[in-house]
Amino acid sequence: MNEQARTIDRLDVAPRYTEGDAIRLNNMFRGTDPAEMMETVIRDNIAGDMAVVSSFGTESAVLLHMIASVDPSVPVLFLDTGKHFAETLEYRDVLTKRLGLTNLIIITPDGEQLQAKDETGLRWSYDPDGCCEIRKVKPLEKALTAYDASITGRKGFQSxxxxxxxxxxxxxxxxxxNPLANWTKERLDTYFEKYDLPRHPLxxxxxxxxxxxxxxxxxAPGEDPRSGRWKGWDKTECGIHSDVTPLPGKDDDNGANDPIF
Incomplete structure (x- = not known):
């Protein structure tokens, strides 16, 4: 069968996952330790071909450590937007080596798109949504076509x-x-200390x-942890993630009963 025929056939089959699948999985793993949950998901191939999407930000080490402890060859997708802090790129390399990650995939924006829509590199200053679209959303969208599931480091307390x-x-x-969806900042800090994970220098x-x-x-102390992102703009997400619509079956204990030792 040629590639065109396979593509056409793909349009005729049922979606890979539905909201019902998400609800079932939330119920299945309710109250389960995230590390144990991810070991089961990876070992039993519950979500098919998966990739971790990581910004290598301040809390990224926790999720990456959990994944690497199960299988360090799980693909880790990093969006190199061309606008990162130098410290983030250095931290990415340090953490990759420290955790033994063997499948880091660096995704970059399309050169022609940048030339056509952000030639000066200043689109962020007058159209942050458009900048994110070119440098984050479209490149990741293209990369994720190869996977059935993505793993993120989002947490409910962040905003x-x-x-x-x-x-x-x-x-x-x-x-x-979202393995760490119900974890608090305190639990993340405890995990960092337990496994002596390096912190992002910023x-x-x-x-x-x-x-x-x-x-x-x-x-500033006491502010929403994400309040420093796109300050002054009516913007809270880059476009990769949308605002949360809670699903039935989600954990409701805020991680209080999740063992990590």
């Missing part, structure tokens, strides 16, 4: 738009897995959430 985040959700016909300087350098500001 009001992520409150109620389920562990499993659907993104189109693809499954999106965290100590007041950056609890780190994206591209032009659109990331320091956050």
């Amino acid at each position: 009001s738009t992520r409150n109620g985040l389920p562990r499993f959700e659907v993104d189109g016909d693809r499954l999106k897995i 965290e100590a300087e007041g950056y609890p959430s780190i994206g591209c350098a032009p659109c990331t500001n320091k956050v």
